[in-house]
Amino acid sequence: MSNYHLTHLKQLEAEAIFVMREVAAQFERPALLFSGGKDSIVMVHLAQKAFWPAKIPFPLLHVDTGHNFVETLDFRDEMAQRVGANIIVRYVQDSINKGTAVEEKGPNPSRNMLQTVTLLEAIEEFKFDACFGGGRRDEEKARAKERFFSHRDEFGQWDPKNQRPELWNLFNGKKQVGEHFRVFPISNWTEMDVWQYIALENIPIPSIYFTHQREVVDRRGTLLAKSDFITLMGEEKYETKTIRFRTIGDMTCTGAVESAANSLDEIIREVASARQTERGTRADDKRSDAAMEDRKKQGYF
């Protein structure tokens, strides 16, 4: 019997660190897409570990829709400062003002699709040749076939039928001028792995992941937080509930769950007994059966 044994979390960590170092070695201008959500927080933590004692050798890039939770933005700035990383913020509002993106109509216009425009503009502005994303294959079926190194053409598009085979741990980041890669170091992690790792490593996360009182409106089963970006329809009204967020995205499409979970242990227990997928709280995925596949083809995260 061997004493040389790594737990599943340590194996996943080692794999993610290997992928991050591979990007730092193979590309000239990488960036880490940072949203302030738990997956990208774990990514920043992994990047710190990968390059310690040096600082993270690439900037963090946040595409700000203008519809973020204020707690997320505060956390973003605090974290960037704590880890000594350079953070670049680009605003969807600027793309709208320029006319490259057009606001949706309706009672809760989503800027989810518009992020793609701003993201591709930022990639072009800074000539990023590889962008780390916190996407996981367990999240959604279009992501289940995603590579670690995902090739994007000069329009930023993903072509699911023409992906490069990925064997062993040999990652091919070769590309033509103008093309770039999206890289997903935590591809093999599940929602549960992320929470367990946050607990194991004691990683700080924004307060809105824990239970709190908030005014929400129940829209077709999704509990949306009160904000300036939502217009009440018909009989709808805000009610104060004890909730927390299981994922963090735009206020217009991120649903809360009723929960009293006040610690990581309680969250892990809740995730373990959850009866709905994590993205079940995301109105953006409910728009159609292939919503994610379509968005990814256009250059989404």
Add this chain to the structure above:
Amino acid sequence: MDKNTVDLDNYLSMDLLRFTTAGSVDDGKSTLIGRLLYDSKSIFEDQLEAIEEASHRKGKEYVDLSLLTDGLRAEREQGITIDVAYRYFATPKRKFIIADTPGHIQYTRNMVTGASTANLAIILIDARNGVIEQTCRHSIIASLLQIKHVVVCVNKMDLVNFSQQVFEDIKAEYLAFAKNLSVKDIHFLPISALMGDNVVDRSINTPWYSGKTLMETLETVNIDQDYNFTDGRFPVQYVIRPHSEQYHDFRGYAGRVEGGVFKPGDEVVVLPSGLKTKIAAIESMNGKMEEAFPPMSVTMTLENDIDISRGDMLVKADNQPKVGQEIELMICWLNEKKMVPGGKYVIKHTTKEARCIVKEVKYKVNISNLEEIHDNKEIGLNDIGRVLIKTTAPLFYDSYSVNRSTGSLILVDEFTNETVGAGMII
């Protein structure tokens, strides 16, 4: 579905098993995966509702668990699986990663890709048909890719009245075929993926079978020795130089341990220079470490200041890899554009990149029976053959059968940048 009985500290000792499944449309592969996910309570209500609704719409009398592995719209439109899909589930003992690959001969590329990182392969046999050509093909690929453990599931036992004789005959037939393969650890199970017999729950229909269920097998297969802990191999991936006040002279060599065990104080040789030094420390953000072994990603500092860069390798002085430029490999071709004899390709091997020329095709392999084909040496998409390459720079390598990391490489087309070949060094 009650998952509240989870022990919260379990995850601190769980390990990880990667397995591959290959099969055709009819052999019940999707149903089996659906069953594993469903019976291990890895399916959420919204997913279950979606497939219940789809099963009903398609006029099925039962919930069609195979719909759980339904892929991209592009695939649904064509009614085929194009690609390797990765799926996840966990029990209190292990986390599992499934590389789910289509099994048709046209998808050898996908099977090889899925198998390249797997500890274990599930081979499905339809109890009514016994060992067929496709069974042999899957097994040969598993063997070529050096998968250590194979679980042969004799499926659809419900359609042969759970007959022990049928099961024993198939087992004998498979063993006769498998004696030429390199897989040592083979398990046989009588199952019905559709009905759930011996998948997660023990079947009352097979009183003559006293072995483990599939889930028990997956949970208990011993994978402790799947990595090579003998031959010290540390390919340098990235050099860390903080240039900070606190770490002014720090020069760390980052990489993943691909073989053996390294400890501070160990004497190491740097390839290709051949210079000797000692490991000063194994560093991490959480403090210095006492040892490093596969598959850990670590950072080492050395006692002497030696010029070392990405693609170099730290090894033990008394146990060195082969060093050479003329290398024989089994290659699996992954691209529509055929391999060009005499053609030049970029190769990636460990953290090293070089170029190579294909000097000779020795033979092609019939992947249904392992026979060598000498009269047609053209290597096209999904073909496997034995070739000789010459590289522009020396590689530090081991035989693939000894070390999957230092024994594998990929070929990249210089013009399209596509990954076109997967090589396993003889």
